Amino acid sequence: MTTPQPVAVVGGGIGGLSVALALGRVGAHTTVYEQSPQFEELGAGIGLGPNAVRRLDAWGLGQSLREIACVPDALLVRDAEDGRVLGRLPMADAFVSRHGAQYLTVHRADLHQLLLKSLQQQGTAALKLNHGLSALTQAPTGVQLTFDNGEQVDSVQALIGADGLHSRVRGVVCGEQAPVPSGHWAYRTLLPMQAVPLAWRQSQMGMWLGSGLHVVHYPVRGGESLNLVVLVEAKDDATTAGWDVARTAAQTDEDLQAATHACCPALQALLEASAHWRAWCLFDRPPVPSAAHLVRGSVALAGDAAHPMLPYLAQGAGMAIEDADCLAHQWQIPHASTAQRLQMYAQARWQRVAKVQQRARRNGRIFHADGGWRMARNLAMALGGAKLMDMPWLYGA
Ligand SMILES: Cc1cc2nc3c(=O)[nH]c(=O)nc-3n(C[C@H](O)[C@H](O)[C@H](O)COP(=O)(O)OP(=O)(O)OC[C@H]3O[C@@H](n4cnc5c(N)ncnc54)[C@H](O)[C@@H]3O)c2cc1C
Incomplete structure (x- = not known):
């Protein structure tokens, strides 16, 4: 009997580790190739x-996930300029009865560590650091990979590109196109809970909607810290990806202060509680237009490589987890070739992720509305309340 060729996963972020974990659970052996010298996640909360949590629960991570997560009681939406409460959406148990699972908030690094540890315990993946993919070709015998450390790998059964926003694998699947700079910036900070003004030391998610900006905060790390993010439409063109772009701390503070000068005093006081902000320029891509944009032959895309999105539905990692779950589902179908499985994966996923990308962009326009649009939004929130904030189509799937 010949040993099955392993599945290669390029990228060891939340997406790549989720793919390796989910495939391993259904008996597929993977090799995860990560370009960095260590597996690590930057970022904050x-x-x-519930769509992501339900899947992580089904993978057996439920208990350890809850040890690192918080369960917000409710989402409170306010107008950033006058501080008025626009709506309150009960979460926690209400989400369990409506969507079959809780909504959780976590630190991204904690989730990444949890996935990594679970994968190591599962023992179904080889993990290779310092392996930046530089080229790949598809041959009838399988996919051949070349890495920038000079190593070559022949004949893997399938390759899943989970190599993020600037994916190299994507070029092979659907041609090179640069991600789109949105002109939006995320300013993020993590505050120790004792430094947070008393009014905001609650087990709640807060969202403040302003003209050209919105602010989100929620507890992470079992309530030890508050994750605070200000999302701003910048005046200049944003072209730099990643954390800690070339701006001094003073410039970041200055930009943030200028962007938030019209916010109400309560919100200002919360923002002033942190002196350590980092700026992240936001990119996305147009919504996936067809299944063919997710797969070619034995090569498929997952996570941000496939469908990067603005964080305005808070679903980038959620969609990567759904991708992984869907891939594992296809791997259980008997008598199918690898190419057929990947085709079925792409067919099952493309419309869903396209809708989420589209809605994330639309949320940006609603959250940041100005003038008459702002008044119309606030009126709609007053009339529609919690119903408008709930998303059964997203959370229930
Ligand atoms: C401000 C902000 C807030 C967010 N909030 C949320 C939220 O609340 N909820 C949510 O679900 N999502 C959120 N997201 C989105 C989420 O963080 C991402 O969608 C998710 O982390 C993507 O994971 P990934 O593994 O697909 O990509 P990445 O995290 O980018 O991982 C890609 C990995 O591939 C590696 N790599 C790249 N190129 C190569 C190569 N050639 N060879 C080998 N390895 C390579 C990289 O080093 C990296 O480790 C947010 C994003 C932002 C920016």
Whole structure:
């Protein structure tokens, strides 16, 4: 009997590790190739919708996930300029009864560590650091990979590109196109809870909607810290990806102060509680237009490589987890070739992720509305309340 060729996963972020973990659970052996010298995640908090939490629970991570997460009681939406409460959406148990799972908030690094540890315990993946993919070709015998450390790998059964926003694998699947700079910036900070003004030391998610900006905050790390993010439409063209772009701390503070000068005193006081902000320029891509944009032959895309999105639905990692779950589902179908499985994966995923990308962009326009649009939004929130904030189509799937 010949040993099955392993599946190669390029990228060891939340997406790549989720793919390796989910495939391993259904008996597929993977090799994860990560370009960095260590597996690590930067960044701050992320929200995990019930759609993601339900899948992580099914992978057996439920208990350890809750040890690192917080369960917000509610989402409170306010107008950033006058501080008025626009709506309150009960979460926690209400989400369990409506969507079958909780909404959790976690630190991105904690989730990444949890996935890594679980994968190591599962023992179904080889993990290779310092392996930046530089080229790949598809041959009838399988996919051949070349890495920038000079190593070559022949004949892997399938390759999943989970190599993020600037994916190299993407070029092979659907041609090179640069991601789109949105002109929006995320300013993020993590505050020790004892430094947070008393009014905001709650087990709640807060969202403040302003003209050309919005602010989100929620507890992470079991309530030890508050994740605080200000999302701003910048005046200049944003072209730099990643954390700690070439701006001094003083410039970052200056930009942030200029952007938030019209916010109400309560919000200003919360923002002033942190002196350590970092700026992140936001990119996305147009919504996935067809299944063919997710797969070619034995090569498929997952996570941000496939469908990077603005964080205005808080679903980038959630969609990567759904991708992984869907891939594992296809791997269980008997008598299918690898190419057929990847085709079925792409067919099952493309419309869903395209809708999420589209809605994330639309949320940006609603959250940042100005003038008459702002008044119309606030009126709609007053009339529609919590119903407008809930998303059964997203959370229930
Ligand atoms: C401000 C902000 C807030 C967010 N909030 C949320 C939220 O609340 N909820 C949510 O679900 N999502 C959120 N997201 C989105 C989420 O963080 C991402 O969608 C998710 O982390 C993407 O994971 P990934 O593994 O696909 O990509 P990445 O995290 O980019 O990982 C890609 C990995 O591939 C590696 N790599 C790249 N190129 C190569 C190569 N050639 N060879 C080998 N390895 C390579 C990289 O080093 C990296 O480790 C947010 C994003 C931002 C910017």
